[in-house]
Amino acid sequence: MLVITCPYCGPRPEIEFAHGGEAHIARPQDPSSLGVEDWTEFLYMRANPKGLHAERWRHLHGCARFFNALRDTTTDQFVATYRTGEPRPDLAAVKA
Amino acid sequence: MSDVIAAGRTPFEALNGLSMPGLSAAPDRTRYILRGRAGILAPVAEVLGFALPTDACRATGSDQRHALWLGPDEWLLLSPAGDRLDKALAFAIGDVAHSVVEVSHRQVGIVLDRPDAAAVLSVGCALDLDLAAFPVGMCTRTMFAKTEIVLWRTGENVFQIEVWRSFADYLWRYLVLAGAEFA
Numbered sequence: 266m267l268v269i270t271c272p273y274c275g276p277r278p279e280i281e282f283a284h285g286g287e288a289h290i291a292r293p294q295d296p297s298s299l300g301v302e303d304w305t306e307f308l309y310m311r312a313n314p315k316g317l318h319a320e321r322w323r324h325l326h327g328c329a330r331f332f333n334a335l336r337d338t339t340t341d342q343f344v345a346t347y348r349t350g351e352p353r354p355d356l357a358a359v360k361a
Numbered sequence: 362m363s364d365v366i367a368a369g370r371t372p373f374e375a376l377n378g379l380s381m382p383g384l385s386a387a388p389d390r391t392r393y394i395l396r397g398r399a400g401i402l403a404p405v406a407e408v409l410g411f412a413l414p415t416d417a418c419r420a421t422g423s424d425q426r427h428a429l430w431l432g433p434d435e436w437l438l439l440s441p442a443g444d445r446l447d448k449a450l451a452f453a454i455g456d457v458a459h460s461v462v463e464v465s466h467r468q469v470g471i472v473l474d475r476p477d478a479a480a481v482l483s484v485g486c487a488l489d490l491d492l493a494a495f496p497v498g499m500c501t502r503t504m505f506a507k508t509e510i511v512l513w514r515t516g517e518n519v520f521q522i523e524v525w526r527s528f529a530d531y532l533w534r535y536l537v538l539a540g541a542e543f544a
């Protein structure tokens with residue numbers, strides 16, 4: 266079983282977690298001023314990288330908090346997890 | 362549901378005595394889910410008589426009342442049946458943003474107290490229940506087989522389990538099945 270480190274609870278089994286989509290998607294400050302294309306971009310368009318991907322995860326059956334994770338989509342390895350509101354960890358720092 | 366509760370019936374009555382050594386229903390409890398940030402810590406401590414746990418997955422308490430850390434701003438308060446805390450909490454916390462929700466009848470308690478309790482639980486729970494990884498006083502929401510539980514270790518071989526009422530029958534049967542592996 267995959268072990269995911271919750272930033273609040275520590276390492277926990279993957280069955281306690283739920284995936285929450287791509288991380289760091291900021292909701293537009295003034296949605297009503299946005300054109301259809303920009304709104305579509307915000308609402309539907311997501312990155313689908315091969316490699317490191319910043320994602321939202323939720324420790325659903327634990328502390329129930331959302332947090333962010335850097336996961337390698339080719340190996341399923343969780344490279345880093347960090348609390349919501351914190352910046353995406355520096356790649357070089359993570360790899361070191 | 363309300364008349365079932367009013368009659369004092371538990372989900373275990375339909376099990377026709379199905380049991381195993383060390384497995385029992387916990388006494389009736391009053392339960393609250395308390396949510397709030399740092400501003401509620403001092404007033405809540407005054408009402409409870411002890412401080413809320415702020416370390417992840419830890420419980421604090423006195424003889425009668427206990428507070429279990431569920432999340433960074435969420436606690437499960439357990440006290441004897443009839444020990445109502447909601448009004449006192451709301452009065453003490455005042456205008457600081459918070460919520461107190463009574464969940465006494467949403468869930469029931471199960472106690473597992475036997476020398477191989479950790480091994481029996483490991484049949485359905487993926488957590489590391491070694492004493493070093495899950496010491497006495499640790500508590501957490503987690504999964505047992507297909508049901509979510511709150512698991513709280515109150516002794517080396519004693520676990521208190523809180524489970525949603527409608528899953529209690531399933532959990533009980535699963536624990537008896539798990540125990541059979543160690544008979």
Ligand SMILES: [Zn+2]
Nearest residue numbers: 271274324328
């Ligand atoms: Zn957590």
